[in-house]
Amino acid sequence: MTTFLGTPGVGNLRGDESFPKAARTALADSQLRRNIGHATHTIRTKRLAAVAECDDWEQLRAAGSALKQDVMARLPELLEQLESNVTRRGGVVHWARDGEEANRIVADLIRATGSGEVVKVKSMATQEIGLNEYLEANGIAAFETDLAELIVQLGHDKPSHILVPAIHRNRAEIREIFDREMPDAGELTDEPRVLAMAARAHLRRKFLTAKVAVSGANFGVAETGTLAVVESEGNGRMCLTLPQTLITVMGIEKVVPSFTDLEVFMQLLPRSSTAERMNPYTSMWTGVHPGDGPQEFHLVLLDNGRTRVLADEVGRPALHCIRCSACLNVCPVYERTGGHAYGSVYPGPIGAILSPQLTGTTGHNDPNASLPFASSLCGACFEACPVRIDIPTILVHLRAQQVDQERTGRGVLFSGQDLAMKAAGWAMAGAGRFALAEKALGAGRLIAGRDHRISALPWPASKWTASRDIPEPPAETFRQWWNRTHEGGRG
Ligand code: SF4
Numbered sequence: 367m368t369t370f371l372g373t374p375g376v377g378n379l380r381g382d383e384s385f386p387k388a389a390r391t392a393l394a395d396s397q398l399r400r401n402i403g404h405a406t407h408t409i410r411t412k413r414l415a416a417v418a419e420c421d422d423w424e425q426l427r428a429a430g431s432a433l434k435q436d437v438m439a440r441l442p443e444l445l446e447q448l449e450s451n452v453t454r455r456g457g458v459v460h461w462a463r464d465g466e467e468a469n470r471i472v473a474d475l476i477r478a479t480g481s482g483e484v485v486k487v488k489s490m491a492t493q494e495i496g497l498n499e500y501l502e503a504n505g506i507a508a509f510e511t512d513l514a515e516l517i518v519q520l521g522h523d524k525p526s527h528i529l530v531p532a533i534h535r536n537r538a539e540i541r542e543i544f545d546r547e548m549p550d551a552g553e554l555t556d557e558p559r560v561l562a563m564a565a566r567a568h569l570r571r572k573f574l575t576a577k578v579a580v581s582g583a584n585f586g587v588a589e590t591g592t593l594a595v596v597e598s599e600g601n602g603r604m605c606l607t608l609p610q611t612l613i614t615v616m617g618i619e620k621v622v623p624s625f626t627d628l629e630v631f632m633q634l635l636p637r638s639s640t641a642e643r644m645n646p647y648t649s650m651w652t653g654v655h656p657g658d659g660p661q662e663f664h665l666v667l668l669d670n671g672r673t674r675v676l677a678d679e680v681g682r683p684a685l686h687c688i689r690c691s692a693c694l695n696v697c698p699v700y701e702r703t704g705g706h707a708y709g710s711v712y713p714g715p716i717g718a719i720l721s722p723q724l725t726g727t728t729g730h731n732d733p734n735a736s737l738p739f740a741s742s743l744c745g746a747c748f749e750a751c752p753v754r755i756d757i758p759t760i761l762v763h764l765r766a767q768q769v770d771q772e773r774t775g776r777g778v779l780f781s782g783q784d785l786a787m788k789a790a791g792w793a794m795a796g797a798g799r800f801a802l803a804e805k806a807l808g809a810g811r812l813i814a815g816r817d818h819r820i821s822a823l824p825w826p827a828s829k830w831t832a833s834r835d836i837p838e839p840p841a842e843t844f845r846q847w848w849n850r851t852h853e854g855g856r857g
Pocket of ligand 1: 692
């Protein structure tokens with residue numbers, strides 16, 4: 367994966383709080399906003415140019431979407447085909463219902479090799495299940511080898527972006543981290559090349575000594591049993607080829623029917639993520655080959671909530687995601703709040719629809735329950751998505767579920783939103799009532815601040831002003847203006 371060394375920035379981690387609270391903290395950090403804005407603007411501009419070169423981009427998007435729909439319709443059959451072909455070629459397939467089971471399987475496999483450490487290829491699936499933390503608690507050291515992931519790990523930090531996990535760190539901070547955590551790194555400066563060379567030397571030692579590697583997978587081909595990892599640095603390839611044992615944790619939705627389907631995704635993914643025409647390091651392997659590469663290969667197929675998402679007809683397309691991060695880079699909410707405010711392994715628009723569905727929220731106090739509201743519904747994410755996931759529609763669907771849950775959880779027939787909508791409906795149902803409401807709203811001028819905005823209202827309207835301002839009502843309503851300027855006008 368691409369690493370943006372030298373992106374200026376300051377990172378803030380937060381606890382397990384809801385998005386609106388964490389976003390407020392992030393919004394107060396103008397440096398963070400500037401840095402994320404600068405970085406996402408750069409990636410966005412490059413991506414637009416790379417996409418514009420493709421005359422058939424829209425056809426490719428449609429093909430990617432159709433392929434994913436086909437996968438979801440035939441998921442059990444394709445997974446069994448994948449299992450059969452991986453097994454036939456010398457691999458071992460394990461099925462994990464949830465993160466806990468997957469972690470246990472991976473730890474047992476590592477223990478069986480007699481090794482106490484592993485090298486890791488960048489993987490969202492293993493982040494999702496908290497594999498590193500689990501391994502650490504079980505006495506196994508996991509070393510991230512993607513440069514940005516290494517920075518995050520050495521900095522005892524959390525990733526803030528799918529593609530550029532250390533987007534919030536600047537060069538000076540990275541130098542400090544390396545100075546502190548790599549005692550044998552020698553004299554370091556803020557120069558990206560110096561920092562990259564230090565990381566290279568550090569990682570090379572790990573690659574040459576590690577007996578076990580853990581990876582994720584971008585794709586798993588049912589027809590052949592082939593797994594594919596798409597990355598930009600070549601560090602992933604070192605992990606995939608040098609150790610004796612390779613353990614791959616793959617979300618079940620990553621299966622594709624045939625090898626030729628990769629042709630579509632290998633055009634969509636690099637242009638959408640790193641704005642490259644062709645991906646620099648695409649590693650593919652099929653089972654085990656005597657004397658060449660890892661001699662033991664395990665594939666852990668991870669559900670962890672995916673079948674729950676699959677069962678929801680409207681929410682299901684969230685599983686089509688190919689983790690390109692294009693939706694993050696165009697999202698005005700992500701740009702202003704940064705990745706940590708989402709508090710989820712998958713930040714940005716895709717995180718707002720995927721995380722609550724994977725975990726299944728437990729109501730309005732669950733931090734994930736606030737994620738579907740972390741969007742302006744502007745539609746930019748849908749426009750950018752290479753597999754045409756209609757994120758805004760899924761957001762609205764999940765919001766409706768939250769409102770229903772709120773009603774059920776509180777044992778009430780109407781939520782706060784219902785009451786507000788009913789009141790608005792009543793006021794708008796007659797010209798007289800509407801005129802009266804307009805007059806009443808005019809009183810809002812008395813509580814507006816010097817900036818001509820109303821930022822605090824009493825309950826229940828405080829639920830609205832907790833995360834939004836309301837403009838001061840005008841001195842004259844439209845009807846008053848009409849009556850004043852049109853002869854015979856009637857309000
Ligand atoms: S939802 Fe679409 S744009 Fe966002 S990361 Fe996934 S594939 Fe990329």
